[in-house]
Amino acid sequence: MKKIISIIMALAMLVTPVNITSVKADQIYNIEKSSQSQITENKIEKLISSQKADIRTGTVKIENKKLESISLPRANYGTINQAATTLKKAMLAHQSTLYVFVKSKSSAADQIYYDIEDKAASVTDNPVEGDYMFWDISNRDVSYRAQKSNGYYLYQFLIKIKYFTTLEQRSLVDDKVNQIIEELGFTSETTDYEKVKAVYDYVCKHVTYAKSLDDEIVFTAYSALYNGEAVCQGYAQLIYRILKQLGISVRVIPGYGKDKTVRHGWNIVKLGDYYYNLDATWDSQLSQAGIRYRYFLKGDNFKDHTRDDQYKNSNFYRNYPMAASDYISDVQNEQSEKTKNSFFENQKTKIKNISKNKIKLKKVKNATGYKIQYSPNKKFKKKVRTIKTKKTTYKIKKLKKGKTYYIRYKAYRNSSEGQVSTDWSKTKKIKLKK
Numbered sequence: 012m013k014k015i016i017s018i019i020m021a022l023a024m025l026v027t028p029v030n031i032t033s034v035k036a037d038q039i040y041n042i043e044k045s046s047q048s049q050i051t052e053n054k055i056e057k058l059i060s061s062q063k064a065d066i067r068t069g070t071v072k073i074e075n076k077k078l079e080s081i082s083l084p085r086a087n088y089g090t091i092n093q094a095a096t097t098l099k100k101a102m103l104a105h106q107s108t109l110y111v112f113v114k115s116k117s118s119a120a121d122q123i124y125y126d127i128e129d130k131a132a133s134v135t136d137n138p139v140e141g142d143y144m145f146w147d148i149s150n151r152d153v154s155y156r157a158q159k160s161n162g163y164y165l166y167q168f169l170i171k172i173k174y175f176t177t178l179e180q181r182s183l184v185d186d187k188v189n190q191i192i193e194e195l196g197f198t199s200e201t202t203d204y205e206k207v208k209a210v211y212d213y214v215c216k217h218v219t220y221a222k223s224l225d226d227e228i229v230f231t232a233y234s235a236l237y238n239g240e241a242v243c244q245g246y247a248q249l250i251y252r253i254l255k256q257l258g259i260s261v262r263v264i265p266g267y268g269k270d271k272t273v274r275h276g277w278n279i280v281k282l283g284d285y286y287y288n289l290d291a292t293w294d295s296q297l298s299q300a301g302i303r304y305r306y307f308l309k310g311d312n313f314k315d316h317t318r319d320d321q322y323k324n325s326n327f328y329r330n331y332p333m334a335a336s337d338y339i340s341d342v343q344n345e346q347s348e349k350t351k352n353s354f355f356e357n358q359k360t361k362i363k364n365i366s367k368n369k370i371k372l373k374k375v376k377n378a379t380g381y382k383i384q385y386s387p388n389k390k391f392k393k394k395v396r397t398i399k400t401k402k403t404t405y406k407i408k409k410l411k412k413g414k415t416y417y418i419r420y421k422a423y424r425n426s427s428e429g430q431v432s433t434d435w436s437k438t439k440k441i442k443l444k445k
Contacts, residue, residue: 088114088165091123095130098170102131102144105178113166120155120166127168134262138188138255139181142263146248147181149173149227180233187236188253203259204340207280207289210253211307215295218246243292247276250291254280262331264288264322269315277306277316285334285344288313308338311347328353351377352431355424360436362420368410368443372403375422375433382432383407383420389438391417413445 094111101109115123134141152171157164176184195209214235221229221240228234232249235241241249247263254261260281268275277290290306297305306313311333321327332353334344346354361373372381383405386395398405410416417440423432 088112088163091115091126092130094127094168098127098131099140099144101170102148102172103140105174105181106172108169108171111168111170113168114163115166116163118157118164120157120164123166124153124155124168136255136258138252139185141255142251143232143248143255146244146251146263147175147231149175149230175227175231176233180231184233184236184252188256191253192256197257203282204338206257206259207254207282207308210250210257211289211291211294214246214249214253214291215298215303218249218291218295220292220296221245243276243290246292246295247278250278250280250289254278260286262286264316264318266316266318266322268317271317275316277313279331279333280308281331282308282338283344284332285346285350286331287334287338288316290316310334310336310338310344311349323349325353325356329357348426348428352424352426352428355422356431356433358422358433360421360433362418362436362439365418365439365441368407368441370405370407370418370420372405372420372436374403377424378422379425379430381405381420381422383418384435385410385416385418385441387414387416389417389440391419410441410443412443415440415442 089112091113094113097109097111100106111127113123113127117123132141132145150173154169156167159165191210191213195206195213197206197209217239218235219240221234221242223229224242228238229240229242230244230248231241232245232252235245235249244263251261251263262279263276264279265274265276267273275292277288277292279286279288281287287308287310288306289308294304294306297303312335328350332350333347335347335350336344338344355375355377358375359373360375362370363373364371370383372383375381380399380401381403383398383400384391384395385398385407386393388394398407407418417438419435419438421433421435423430
């Protein structure tokens, strides 16, 4: 989440309390609703590319206000996980102000807060937690105080949160979602695909893009359900909320639209082994011309959609593997190249054996080849030689007898997304007898 909220912190040691930041969540936006009443096929691309959005990216300000010190025994300072649990409970209860207390060996206060929030907003099976909860937050103001004691840093975080909706509105969303699911008439025979399509059709039919952004309620599923309008954040939050209750794995994906300057958001949903993109906001606008499913269950190469960095890194792709192509019922899909690369990069490397100057490597699945490095310098700072090979057994030449060398290797893979590599193996040393 740290890329989204763009929190800036400055560490305050011992006696000086410092404000971290006032953070406005980086809302995700879509194109504005066209004034045209009809959309024809040859005007679609022009429509999407010509729309403008109100750019309201996350704002950051540093305040020189002092955080009042709270005297607590060291035992009352907990772990990041404990702080995350406290924060999550507060968010679910729409608590506006809270303290959390953390004891850590780390002096990186900003990273500690990021970790707390990431864990608090992690996705669960509960439909009102995870992305639904996180994207209901309008902004948060975070201050902290740090004191070093017996080798630990004791942090006091003061967190102030503003929400888009009230608890009453969240309860009304719960009621409406239950009503929609009942009306859709799902049975034990209904497939996940049929559920996703029915929910998608419902949202595209009943929600239009908000005419005004003056009231922040348009960023919510509540507005989509009760006002019949929302911006893309509200669309994506509603899709998440309903599908999550149906037991389908789904995420909200923030990023950019066509020209990479307009903030936008959409969903990914799991069908079978892989995830697919769907954008109800854009499809709802095209449906008035009878053009449907242009952005429904698309593969990883999702035209005009660029994810924020933390939603396109290897770790995210391992947790949410994307399909290479669009969804087709009863057709086995393949992993996208980015997904393949993410799993490749995470494979472990190991030097299995070194005998004299002959090295045997652990084979890495889907490797194009291997890079072997050796050097007389343990940290590989100088006199480093790199060898490329496609074999897992290699004889290193020109090693001087009586001299110690340090050896490591990594596997690499060439793909349409570029070359990716595993981490380096653990270093082993070799010394040829004189």
